[in-house]
Amino acid sequence: MARVKYYYDTETCKYERVKVKTSDIILNLLGFLTLSVLIAIGLTFLLGKYYKSDKEKVLLNENEKLKEFYSILSNRLDQVDGNLASLQKRDNNVYRLIFEASPIPTSVRVSGVKNDKAYEKILKSGLAKDKKELITNTFKKVNQLKRKMYVQTKSYDEIIKMVKDKSKMLAHLPAIQPISNKQLTRLTSGFGMRMHPLYKVAHFHPGIDFAAPYNTPIYATADGVVKRSEYMGGYGNTVDIDHGYNYVTRYAHMASFKVKPGDKVKRGQCIGYVGSTGFSTAPHVHYEVLKNGKQIDPVYFFFNDLTPEEYEKILKLASIKNQSLS
Ligand SMILES: [Zn+2]
Known part of the structure; x- marks a missing residue:
């Protein structure tokens, strides 16, 4: 049963019964329903957020x-x-x-x-x-x-x-390393800007240095004709081999020669021995590849004796910006 409400009327000095309008009831009901729906949505959201099935x-x-x-x-x-x-x-x-x-x-x-x-x-x-x-x-x-x-x-x-x-041409292209380097530990300085070993300033290093003990054999990296085997200033004892097809390779700082100008050489043939002649801080062979008289990076010419994994390793070693042995 609905509660009956009264109010005190000051004019009649009596308690009068409060008349409730139907519209008020409907409004109250609507308000209650809206609130319930809102609470329900809120609860579902919270449950969904913190409680997972x-x-x-x-x-x-x-x-x-x-x-x-x-x-x-x-x-x-x-x-x-x-x-x-x-x-x-x-x-x-x-x-x-x-x-x-x-x-x-x-x-x-x-x-x-x-x-x-x-x-x-x-x-x-x-x-x-x-x-x-x-x-x-x-x-x-x-x-x-x-x-x-x-x-x-x-x-x-x-x-x-x-x-x-072009199989003949291939035999005349530098394709191996100039010394035996099975463990890949000999490459000590790559081609490009490197620290000069004496002046300690960046200078252009036009070849690759392979450190090795005195008198380690040095090999021709392709078939060709010896163009030079002589002492050549900072390069020390140097052999140049002309391979034709505009390619020349250079081997510097040798201890001694095993070839003379005019000799025909085959790839892998010993042409001399590692030394430290000319401008050099330790026994090594400084190796250059020249195309049309211009030095290019020899690292791209080691494709005959390396597996892809070894080649990756050599590329990494050659890219280290360390000091050259000159
Ligand atoms: Zn060098």
Whole structure:
């Protein structure tokens, strides 16, 4: 039964019964309902936020794991891309250079990458933004790798054709290290700006230094004719070999010679021994590759006696900006 309310009327000096209007009742009811709905929404939100059902927990856990695995996959793809980049570098700087084919520009190596249907599907999916980005980026990487590998394969096909025509030329191109370097520990200074061992200032180092004990044999790195074997200022005892095809190799600071000008030499033939003559701070051979009379980085001419892993290691060693032995 509804409660009856009274009020004191000062005019009649009596308690009068309060008349409740229907509209007031409806308004009260509506207010109560709105409040209830709001409380219900609030409670559901809080429960959803702090309380997860077992199924939700499993799904969230799976989600996190998927994200983690995608990140790992994405990192692996970056590594593959890195390996491919060194193949591309070697392709452009060695093989294509040797055969006088113009290097393939990066724009060609990465162009024509199209986003496939799967990619569109991911974009249209209801996934959260961060997950969409992670997956689409991984897809992009895979597509780019596919394209780069395709271009690389084509380039190798082209080179194989050129090799068949030029086997004689190949024997005359520097392709090994000038001393035995099985453990890869001999390369001490690479080509480029290096610290001068005496003046302690940056200077251009036009070759690669291989440190080795006195009288370690030094080998011709390709077939050719000895052009010079003499004392040559700062270079000390030096042998120059002319390989034809505009290539010359230089071996400096030798202790003694085993060849004289005019001698025909074969790749791998001993031409002299390691010393420290001329301007040198320790026994080593300073090795240069000259093309058209200009020194170029010899590191790109060690392709005969190195596995890809060893070559990677040599590239790293040669890039360290240390002090040269001169
Ligand atoms: Zn040097």
